[in-house]
Every structure is written in C-alpha cells, then in structure tokens.
Amino acid sequence: MTAPAPALAAHSVTKTFGGTVALGGVELTVRGGTIHALLGGNGSGKSTLIKCLAGVHRADSGVVTVQGRTLELAGMAPPRARAAGLRFVHQDLGLFDDLTVAENFALESGFPLAAGGRIRWPALHRQVAAVLDDYDLRVRPRDVVGSLRPSQKTMVAVARALADQVATEHVLLLDEPTATLPEKESRELMAALRRRADRGQTIVLVSHRLGEVEHVADALTVLRDGRVVGEHSGPGLRAAEISALIAGERFAEPAHRTRSSHAGGPVLVTARLSAGGVHEVNLTVGRGEIVGLAGLAGAGKSTLLRAVFGDVPVTGGSMRLAGHPYAPRSPRDGLAAGVGLVPEDRHAEGVFxxxxxxxxxxxxxxxxxxxxxxxxxxxxxxxxxxxxxxxxxxxxxxxxxxxxxxxxxxxxxxxxxxxxxxDPSLLLLDEPTQGVDVMSRAEIYETLRDLAARGCGILVASTDLDELLLLCDRILLLAGGTVTGEFDPAATRRDEIASAVLGTEPPPSTSTRN
Incomplete structure (x- = not known):
C-alpha cells in the first residue's frame, strides 16, 4: 500500500548570510497528524529554517510542499506561507495582555461588523467560544489575557493561529513554546498538543527540553551547523541519545558535583526576610556552595533574588553578607557589596x-x-x-x-x-539555562562549578528540577513566598521533589541551617 503524502516536505533549503552558510541543503519531512521535533544546538539553523518557511527570511533556494502544494522558498513571504496552510506560534506569542481573549482573536481574523461598522460582540464571543471549546480550553472569550496562566496563553495563541479553517488542513510550527513555562504548565501544554495531534493536527515542535521531546514526539530531525545530522521516527529514542546527536559526540551530563565542605563559612544569611511577595525567609548560602530554589510560578523565587540584590525593597527581617550587616537599597548597593544577578529575562534586562x-x-x-x-x-x-x-x-x-x-x-x-x-562573592541566577541548548547548558554548569570552587556562593532559582538536582548542593522549596522545606539532591528522587513542588505530598522538614 502506498504511504500517504507528507503534510510538509522541505527540500534542499539553503540560506547564507554573507559568507556564512546558515542552511546547507536541509531536508525535512513531516507526516500528517504527528508531532515532529526539530532539534539542534543554538545556532544550528532551526530558527533560520522556521523563518525561511514563514517567509521572514528569503531562502537562497529550496522548495516546500504543504498538503500537496509546492512553493519556491526563494519567493516565500508571510502571506504566501499563511495561504499555503502554515501557521506559526513564536516565543513572543503576539498576544496583548490588556485585551480579552476575543479581542486578541479579532485582531488577527477581524471583527464581525454590523451595518454602520458596529462590532457584533455577541457574534465574536460565540465564534471564539466555539474555538476555545474545540481546543478543550477552560478559558472564556471575555477573560483578559493577562489573567491567564502561561500555558493557557500559549494554547490561546495556538487556537488563534488555527481558528480560520479546519485545523487538520494546517501545519502548526511552534518555536520553544515551553521555554518560559514551569514544569506543571509545560506538561499541561504538551498534553494538549498531544491531544491535537491524535485528532489529526500536524505539529512541528522546536524545543531544547529533551525530556518533553522524548515523551511527546513521534519523530525528530536534528540540525547541526545548518545541516541535517540525524533523523528518527517511532518510539525508542532516549534523551541521552538525542543529546549525542545534537552534540556530535557521545554526550553525557556531568556527574553531580561533590558537596562542598563550606570551610569558609556563610556568605549570605537571611533572618525572617520579607520583601514583596516573600515573607520571613530564613536561608544560608555558604562560600563555594550552590543552593537551589524550587517552587511553582509565583512562589517568590524571583522576588527573593531581587530582594537580596537590592532591586525589591526589604520590608522586614535582616541579611548578613560575608559576616557583615547587609541592607541594599538599590542594585548599585548590591553590586558595590559584591553581589551579582543574572536575570530571568536576558533580552530585556541581561544584554544590550x-x-x-x-x-x-x-x-x-x-x-x-x-x-x-x-x-x-x-x-x-x-x-x-x-x-x-x-x-x-x-x-x-x-x-x-x-x-x-x-x-x-x-x-x-x-x-x-x-x-x-x-568577581562577585555571591551570584544570584534566575532561570540560568532557560531556552539554552544541551551543550551550552553543560558549559554554563561547568562555569558555575568553577566559580563555586573559587569560593563564590551561588543561589539559583529554576523551574527545571533536573537542573537543580544536577547542579546544587542543597535545594530549598518555596511555597507561598516562604521556605517550606529542604532537599539533599544526593538523596532525593526527582519525583519526590516534583510532588513536593506541586503540593501533592508534604515537603521535607526544613534543615536547621535555615
């Protein structure tokens, strides 16, 4: 029996920027009704390929066939990509937080109008409600987008992208949809995408989170230096094997670091620290120690880091830094005292x-x-x-x-x-490897371990539990803005910390260090 034609097939896609080859004859074939992962390290060509398919970049050569229709990529433009049935949801979802879900839909598809140009609000709300129901979204058309959880926002962007026709007529391309989501939200989104694929939706998923790829993808293509270096379909490929394809060599995560003896004593001590949404936090970070902060979104991890840095006013309690009273009133005070912060949003706050x-x-x-x-x-x-x-x-x-x-x-x-x-004595990191490929992540871990070995205390907030278990000497659980438990990574299973973070089992007893 003849195999069905692929929903999307890109052939011989090339793109150069000056003398740099960004894509060198890339081939990509995606079967209908599947989730196909597009993987590779930072700079491997994933985003360039997506932008060529979208018509944002003009490919030098190559063709794409979508649901049987073939187009030259050298002449591709965003309207042609949309007309061909390609739909894109980027990391920047393009949603307006101050508008309702229905208004965000209408900004893309248009407002239904009555005679005289009056907006037919009931008709718009009925149309959007039908789409939301089709996507099993517990969201109402009148909900303000800014009030939604991150995973709900992403699914609203997906539903909006596919709202104009039958979903299975389109190919949906998602660029790092879970990059900024905590684990619970990521799982919810992946489950929703899996349901859509099972109902016939074709999805191309770009992701650095190999665990989610391992569990949700039907097939994958790996790019390196602008060329396809690996393909796989069907079950059986594990995250470690995917890492090896991406890295170009047998890749192994470094072993958990040897726990420091902290002979130099504590570098940071907080006593009943309160600031913003955190309250009465007691914690200690020793010289040469890496301490992790785990917790759901809104638990207070980022606020705590910024309070220590001097970016959020302290309203109660006290801090000591390297044995001396420490009360920063601004980030300038934090920097002058030897405290460094790597913020979560590197684009807005980390780089120029x-x-x-x-x-x-x-x-x-x-x-x-x-x-x-x-x-x-x-x-x-x-x-x-x-x-x-x-x-x-x-x-x-x-x-x-x-x-x-x-x-x-x-x-x-x-x-x-x-x-x-x-040369900070204390380094604060908020989601340090968010949206970072497996090779860069390993290099960042090595840098942090070297820094700790030189005596720097490090406090890391992360929603990536594997990261915390691999990198840290201790992990503190934050819930409701305060420290509620402590884990020893060497003696803790991933499912144990995940259950405590999600609140499905009591957190472990907090150490007397805190």
Missing part, C-alpha cells in the same frame, strides 16, 4: 541587544578602561574581551557583532561571563 559583544562584556567594568578620565583604552578592552569570549566558549563572529545576532545560549554565556568580571 543593539550593542556589540565587546560593549556588553565591558559594561560591568567599564571604569577600568578609562585613562586619566580622558579616553577609553580600546586596545586593552578588545584584548580582554577576546580572552573572555574564548574562555567562556561564547561563539560569535567577532567581538564587534551586535549581541542580538547571537544565539540564545551564547547570549546567556556572555551575560554570565560579564557578571563574573566583577
């Missing part, structure tokens, strides 16, 4: 996207290059930036390249490297 690699690397220590307050020593700045980039494996086509052109993993490595230039 329009400035160069050199300028971003120098920003935290710019004063050291001023000579007699008259001019900057550009030669020293360039030399030290090149050494920094090489030491931290930041892959960039020269230090004068705008940071916005780097891949996500290389941006994050640069943010971390720049913060470390101030």
């Amino acid at each position: 996207a329009d400035l160069t690699v050199r300028e971003n690397a120098s920003a935290p220590v710019l004063s050291r290059y001023w000579r007699h307050r008259l001019y900057l020593d550009r030669r020293s700045e360039r030399r030290e930036t090149e050494a920094l980039v090489a030491r931290h494996a930041v892959r960039a086509d020269g230090i004068e390249l705008p940071v916005g052109k780097l891949s996500g993993g290389n941006q994050q490595k640069l943010v971390l490297a720049a913060r470390m230039r101030r």
